Amino acid sequence: MICVQCGKDFSPVSGHNTRYCSERCAADARNARRRARREAREPRKCELCGKEFVPRDKRMRYCSVKCRRRASELACAAKIGDRVCAQCGATFTPNRIRARFCSLECKHAWWAAHRPDRKRSEPLEPRKCAHCGREFAPRDGRQRFCSPRCQHRAWDAAHGVGQFREERVCVVCGKPFTATRPDRKYCCANCAAAAYRARNKAEFEPRACLWCGTMFTPTHHAKAQFCSSNCRRSYRYRHGVNPGTISPRRTGGVDRAKVDAYLRLPDDERYARRAELTQAERLLAMRIWNEWHLREEW
DSSP: OBOTTTOOBOOOSSSSOOOOSSHHHHHHHHHHHHHHHHHHSOOEEOTTTOOEEOOSSTTOOSSSHHHHHHHHHHHHHHHHOOEEOTTTOOEEOOSSTTOOOSSHHHHHHHHHHHOGGGSOOOOOOOEEOTTTOOEEOOSSTTOOOSSHHHHHHHHHHHHTTTOOOEEEEOTTTOOEEEESSTTOOOSSHHHHHHHHHHHTGGGGSOEEOTTTOOEEOOSSOTTOOOSSHHHHHHHHHHHSSOGGGOOGGGGTTOOHHHHHHHHTSOHHHHHHTGGGSOHHHHHHHHHHHHHHHHHTOO
């Protein structure tokens, strides 16, 4: 298949109607279509300042956000009319329906006079931090620590978090490190992963991908069944199930000979008789299908 954007020959990963070889080509084509639509639009005049501009969509009426907000304020003022400030008594044009004051100074002065309890209280006396003992000025009467760092350290000390400290040597790379748990043997996550792969070396042998059949060697998960995330998504899209969710416990007590005979039927007859199987028989059929695919017996 040939990419519509760059003309490169590629093989689609899934069975969808793919037109582009990569996400980059799809994004470039999408941006080109947007630019073409923008250039095809005719310029118009701003309804407030009269400046000519090219709209981003057909509903755009103003050239900028500033003009749009100013037009909204004028429309609001025309709808409500002038008002008298509740603090100084001056006449002003409100820009909101619930506006009562002509400025922020009048608003703060009115609330300070009518709500004395909202005034900031007198500063509290300095006190000592409950963790480090340093003197600080608290913001309220409940503050016990001078900083969040001291608060977290005090909580860790009260609950026994991070009390274990021991100098050890990593069993993989030989680098010295400070262990924070009694069972820690590795200095980092990379060494732990390397030790895991060494313990389960047989499980990391090369294997065939369950979807495309390519031979690959797992690097992180011993039970990996696919060579890439694209193959995993294609498999789940085709079969509608993750093969790891099909366990023998859910398919026990089912006649395997009956399921084998069903799987060896022609495609048309097999799909027509699928409704005759129970849920357990369908799960067993899916597991047998996967086994045949891995051994290339199908």
